[in-house]
Amino acid sequence: MSLLNKGLKNKTMNYFVNEKGYYGDFGGAYIPEMLYPNVEELRQNYLKIIDDEDFQKEFHQLLKDYVGRPSPLYLARRLSQKYNANIFLKREDLNHTGAHKINNAVGQILLAERLGKKRIIAETGAGQHGVATATVCALRGLECVVYMGEVDIQRQAPNVARMKMLGAKVVPATSGSKTLKDATNEAMRDWINNPVDTHYIIGSVVGPHPYPDMIATFQSIISEETKKQLIEQTGNDQPDYVLACVGGGSNAMGMFYHFIDDEKVKLIAVEAGGKGVDSGFSAATTVLGKEGVLHGSRSILMQTEDGQVVEPHSISAGLDYPGVGPQHAHLFKTGRGQYVSITDDESLQAGLLLTQMEGIIPAIESAHALAYLEKMNFKGGENVVVCLSGRGDKDMDTYMKYFGL
C-alpha cells in the first residue's frame, strides 16, 4: 500500500488520516459497490457538517446538558499512593448511559439528521453502543434498529431490555459465531438493502473511511477536556502516560487524540489477553493478528493463514473483537503507541481493587486499562491518565460469579 502514501515518507510522521482515507498503510474503504453511494455521501459531507457552527453549538450543548459533560478528571488518591504516581481517572463512566459511547452517538445522530436520514441502524456487542444509539434515537424521534449477536443477546439481557424500552428493534444476528463481528456484518447487509434513507451509526473507530476519522473526532472531546483539566489541576497539560483499553478502540482514540502529536506523552493501549495470548482464547489483536481487511478497512486482524477471520475471546464483551481500528494499527506499527495486553483474571482483580480503594465499580473493559498500572514501574511523581470508559453495572453478573459475591 506504500504507493498510496509515498508522499508521506519524507515528511514528519502523520498520525491522522490523509486525503485518501489512509493512516499510513491502514484504512481506506473496502466496501462493495452497493455501499459506495452511502459511504461516499458521508465522506463528502462529514467534515463540512461537523465544522459547521450550528452543528458544533448543538453538539456541545447536548454533551453538556444531556450527556453531563465535561466528565470529571479525578485524582485517585489511594490508587496514586499505591502506585507511587499521580493517577488521574477520566470519568467517562459518569456519562449518561454509562460509557463514552454516547459521545459518538450524539454526534452521529445530529449528522444523520443533517443528511436527511429517517432510519438509524447500529451494531452492538455488550449493548453499550446499542443503548447509546437507541437513546439518541428516542431523543430525536428516529426509527432505530440494532443488530446484536444471538449469543450476546443472551449474555446481556438487561441492555437488550433497555434498548427495547427506548423503542429500538433488536434484531439477533444468527450467522457465523453470533457475536459482535456478525452483528456488524448484519448491519452492513441492512445498509446495502436500505441504501437511501438509512444511516449506519458504527460504534467504534472501525469501518470504511470516513468512519474511523469521524468517530475519533466525536470521541476526541475526552482528551480535549483532559488537557484543560490537567492544566487546572496540575498546571501542566502534558501527562507522562495516557492509558486506555482497546477493542475496536474508540475510547482509546478519544483519550489519545489531542496527545498524539505530542511525542513526550506516552500512549498505552491495553488489549484483552483473554485467558492468555497463547491460550487460543484471546482478543490481543496486535499480538495475534496480521495485516488485512475487515469490515471495510485495511488494518490488523486475527485471521487464519487463508484470511478467514478468527473468533476472539475476552471476558469483556466490549473488547471481544478480532480487529482494531486502522488508526490504532498505524500507531502500533509506527511505535507511537505501546500496545500491551491484560488477561481476564487480571482485569477482574483490577476492577475489584478500584472498587475497594476508590469506591468506583468500573466496566470490565476499563478495568483492563487499570490492570496495566500493576505492570508499570513509576519513579514517583509522574502524571498518569487512565480512561475509565464505562461503569460496571452491566458487569455485575460476571463480577458476582467470579468473586462469589
Added chain:
Amino acid sequence: MNRIKKLFQEKKDILSIYYTAGYPNLGDTVAIAEELERSGADLLEIGFPYSDPVADGPVIQASSKQALDNGMDLKTLFAQLKDLRKTVSIPVLLMGYVNPMLQFGVENFCKACAEVGVDGCIVPDLPMVEYEELYSPVFAKYDLSNIFLVTPQTSEERIRKIDGLSNGFVYLISSSATTGKNLQVSDTTEAYFARIASMKLNNPTMIGFGISSKETFDKACKYANGAIIGTAFVKSLSADDVQASVKQFMKEFTL
C-alpha cells in the same frame, strides 16, 4: 484472446452460474463445473469462501460456511482446478472477498489463476482506486479480467470510470440488495437498465442478483448480454447426488 471476450463476441443471452467452491462437498468443485458446461451454462463464477461475506444473503453465506468447514481454502481450490482446462472449456471467473486474496498475495493469486486457466475475477470489496493504482498492472500481466459491480445508485460518471477499467463485462446488480432476493422488474429497475443500455458502454453487461429461473433470466436478457444465477442454483444443490441436482436445475434452460 481471453475466453470471456470471445464468448461475448460469439453469443448473446449468456447464462452464467455462480457456485461456492467446496460446497456441498469439498471435492465437488470441478465436477459441478463439468456438469454445468454439459448442461448448457456459458460462463462460470466459482466463489472462494470467506468467513464474513457482507454482500451475500443467507443461502450463499451458509454455503461459504459449509465450504470452510469442509476445509476449502485458496490453496486447495487452485489444487482442485489444476486440470480444469482438460475438461472445461467455457470461461471461468473466481469470485470472493479481498482479504483471502490479499493473504494469498495478489501477484500469487493472479499467477495461480493464469496457471489453471481462470479468466478473471470478481472481488466486490476491492475498491476501484486500489485496483487502479496497485493491482491493474498485475491483472494485465496475467491477462485476467477484473469485473466491477454497478448498482442502481451508481452515478453515470462512476459507471464510465468502471467501464474504462473493465475488460470482460460490467456486472449490473438488479437492485440494491444482498444476494438471494427475487428480481422484481418494476418501472424503476426498467428505467435503470434502459439508462445503462443508452450509455453504450464499451463492455458488455450481465445482470445479477435476483435471477432465479428461466423466467427471470429471460426478462434480464432483454436488457443485457446475459444474466447470472447464484443463490437459486446453490440452494438446489444436493450433497448426495451433485451431478443429478445440477442437471435437474439446468433442465429448464436447455428446453
